[in-house]
Amino acid sequence: MKITVYGPGCTNCVTLADHAQAAAKELGLDVEIEKVEDFAEIAKAGIMNTPGLAIDGQVKVKGRVPSIEKIKELLK
Structure with missing residues (x-):
């Protein structure tokens, strides 16, 4: 499974990546x-407000x- 975090590296983007990693770990997902x-x-993915999260x-x-x-x- 691939998780993509879209954002310029701001605090919210880092937090979203951390949350995604923690969620996957709690579910035992690779x-x-x-x-x-x-x-x-980011714009090509249709995200106008960051952060964004895509799954697969x-x-x-x-x-x-x-x-x-x-x-x-x-x-x-």
Whole structure:
């Protein structure tokens, strides 16, 4: 499973990546986490407000940092 975090590296982007990693670990999932910081690539993914989160190429979250529990729901 691949998780992509979209954002320029701000505090919220780092927090989202940390939450995604924690959620995957709690579920016992083997995931690859990719960080995309290039604004052109972020826009290409359809994300106008960062941070964004995609799971296996499908954007699930835009413009906010969901809780670890919410990310766990998205990963199931």
